[in-house]
Amino acid sequence: MEKYQNLLVVIDPKTEDQKALKRAIDLAAKTNAKITAFLTIFDFSYEMTTMLSSDEREAMRQSVIKSQEQWINDIIAKLGVEHLNITVKVVWHNRPFESIIEQALAEGCDLVIKGTHEHDKLKSVIFTPTDWHILRKCPLPVLLVKDHSWPKDGNILAAINVGSEDEEHASLNHKITEEALNLANLIDANVHLVNSYPGTPVNIAIEIPEFNASEYNDNMRQHHVDAITKHASTFGIASEALHIEEGLPEDVIDTLSHKLDAELVILGTVGRTGLSAALIGNTAEHVIDRLNCDVLALKPDEFVSPLS
Numbered sequence: 001m002e003k004y005q006n007l008l009v010v011i012d013p014k015t016e017d018q019k020a021l022k023r024a025i026d027l028a029a030k031t032n033a034k035i036t037a038f039l040t041i042f043d044f045s046y047e048m049t050t051m052l053s054s055d056e057r058e059a060m061r062q063s064v065i066k067s068q069e070q071w072i073n074d075i076i077a078k079l080g081v082e083h084l085n086i087t088v089k090v091v092w093h094n095r096p097f098e099s100i101i102e103q104a105l106a107e108g109c110d111l112v113i114k115g116t117h118e119h120d121k122l123k124s125v126i127f128t129p130t131d132w133h134i135l136r137k138c139p140l141p142v143l144l145v146k147d148h149s150w151p152k153d154g155n156i157l158a159a160i161n162v163g164s165e166d167e168e169h170a171s172l173n174h175k176i177t178e179e180a181l182n183l184a185n186l187i188d189a190n191v192h193l194v195n196s197y198p199g200t201p202v203n204i205a206i207e208i209p210e211f212n213a214s215e216y217n218d219n220m221r222q223h224h225v226d227a228i229t230k231h232a233s234t235f236g237i238a239s240e241a242l243h244i245e246e247g248l249p250e251d252v253i254d255t256l257s258h259k260l261d262a263e264l265v266i267l268g269t270v271g272r273t274g275l276s277a278a279l280i281g282n283t284a285e286h287v288i289d290r291l292n293c294d295v296l297a298l299k300p301d302e303f304v305s306p307l308s
Contacts, residue, residue, distance in 0.1 A: 003031070003110065003182055004027050004028075004031045004033050004110060004111050004186075005031060005032075005033045005034065005110060006033060006034050006036075006107060006108060006109045006110050006111075007024045007027065007028065007033050007034070007035045007036070007109060007110075007111050007113060008036050008038055008100070008103060008104045008107065008109040008111070008112045008113065009021050009024045009035055009036065009037050009038060009113045009114075010038055010039075010100055010112065010113065010114040010115070011037050011038060011039040011072055012115050012117075013039060013041065013068070016075060018075060018115065019115045019145050019146075019147065020113045020114050020115035020143075020145045021035075021037060021075070021076075021079075021113075022079070023113055023143070023145045023150075023294070024113050025079065025081055025084060026150065026187075027111075027186070028084050028085075029084070030186055030187070031186070032085075033085075034085045034086075034087070035084065035085065035086045035087070036086075036087050036088075036089055036103070036107060036109070037072050037076065037086060037087070037088045037089070038089050038090075038091075038100065038103055039068055039072060039089070039090045039091075040090075040091055040092075040093045040096040040099045040100065041064060041065065041068055041090060041091075041092060041093075042092060042093060042094040042096075043064065044094075061092050064092075065090045065091075065092060068090045069088050069090050072088045072090070073088055076088070089103065091103070096130045097129075097130045097133035097134050097137065098307060100112065100114075100130075100134060100138070101134065101137060101138045101305060101307050102307060104138065104140055105139075105140075105305075105307075109140060110140065110141070111140065111141050111142075111143060112134065112138055112140050112141070112142045112143070113142075113143045113145060114131065114134065114142065114143070114144055114145065115144075115145045116131070116144055116145065116146050131144065132285070135269055135285065135288075135297055136269070137305050137306055137307055138299075138305060139299055139303050139304065139305040140299075141179070141296060141297070141298050141299075142296070142297045143294060143295070143296050143297075144288065144294065144295045144296075144297070145294050146291070146292060146293060146294055146295075148263055148292055148293040148294060149263065150187055150189075150263045150264070150294075151263065152187075152188050152189075153188060153189065153190065154187075154189045154190070154261075154262070154263040154264075155189060155190050155191075155192055155260040155261065155262045155263060156180050156183060156184050156189045156190065156191050156192070156262065156263065156264045156265075156266065157192050157193075157194055157253070157256060157257050157260060157262040157264070157265045157266070158176050158177055158179075158180035158191060158192070158193050158194070158265075158266045158267075159176070159194050159195075159249065159253050159265060159266065159267040159268075159287070160172075160173040160176055160177065160193055160194070160195055160228070160231065160268075161173065161195065161249075161268075162195050162224060162227035162228045162231055163195070163197055163223070163224055163227065168300055168302070171300060171301060172268040172298070172300050173231060173268075175268070175298055175300075175301065176266050176267065176268055176298055177191075177193065177231070177232075177235050177237075178235075179266055179296065179298060180193075180266050181235060183264065183266075183296075189263065189264075190241065191237060191241060192241045192242075192243060192256075192260060192262075193228060193231070193232055193237060193241060193242050193243065194243040194244075194245070194252060194253055194256050195224055195227075195228045195242075195243070195244050195245075196244075196245055196246070196247050196248065196249045196251075196252035196253070197220050197221060197223075197224045197244065197245075197246055198220070198246070199217065199246050199247070217246070221244065221246065224244050225244050228242050228244055229242065243256055248286075249286075249287065250286040250287045250290065253265060253267070253287050253291075254287065254290045254291060257291055257292075257293060258292070262293050263293055263294065264293055264294045264295070264296060265287070265291055265293060265294070265295050265296070266295075266296045266298065267287065267295070267296075267297060267298070268297070268298050268299070268300065269285070269297045269298070269299060
């Protein structure tokens with residue numbers, strides 16, 4: 001059975017061009033998946049109509065919900081996908097990310113798909129607070145859709161961290177690579193693995209005159225080459241599809257994704273919340289808004305959503 005059987009698509013209320021829905025339809029056509037087209041709406045003015053009874057306010061809310069359901073159904077009808085199993089769900093909720101994650105968990109979805117917004121003048125992708133909340137708090141894989149197509153024989157770039165020997169990173173590396181191979185088989189694409197490593201610490205080179213920076217760099221690179229080669233051999237990935245570069249992960253992944261014209265980048269996110277997220281962030285969040293292709297963000301298996 002195919003992996004992607006139950007897809008939750010977040011509908012964008014501000015556009016007729018639902019790129020997340022179109023991406024879900026592409027996947028469902030290959031896996032025969034069920035799609036839930038999901039929209040969260042909330043208008044504070046309806047909550048402030050104090051001259052109306054609670055029943056009258058509820059009737060007004062239901063009227064808006066019905067109107068939005070019809071709008072989504074009209075969009076789906078124009079796509080000519082009657083053969084697919086698509087359900088429309090509109091809910092009234094003042095915190096969209098909560099309702100999205102709760103709906104995905106309640107329905108047992110295995111993938112959340114959401115479109116991104118592009119700034120009209122700057123031509124760069126803008127991530128909303130809802131995007132970041134979903135990335136940090138959703139325990140399911142999250143696919144952020146941009147405008148890059150998924151051509152046949154395209155490239156999927158899986159970003160892993162083989163420099164660390166702890167079990168959490170090893171498990172996440174395995175999960176990312178498996179996901180890349182599964183998707184590559186599904187959409188007929190090629191898998192590339194990328195890993196970055198840090199350069200020589202400047203303060204050490206300055207403070208210790210006898211420190212051999214060149215030897216340190218060579219040893220660091222060889223360590224990562226050996227580690228990624230061992231990891232790739234487990235999955236039968238050829239050496240020419242392995243990329244080991246010195247630098248920050250966000251720089252290396254961004255540069256390589258453009259060089260390969262990747263259609264999808266897959267990476268792990270630790271899902272920090274609260275003050276640690278504000279102060280530290282993580283590689284995934286530094287990378288995502290720089291890429292011009294779709295991004296699939298995965299959590300470690302042991303991750304528990306604060307909304308679970």
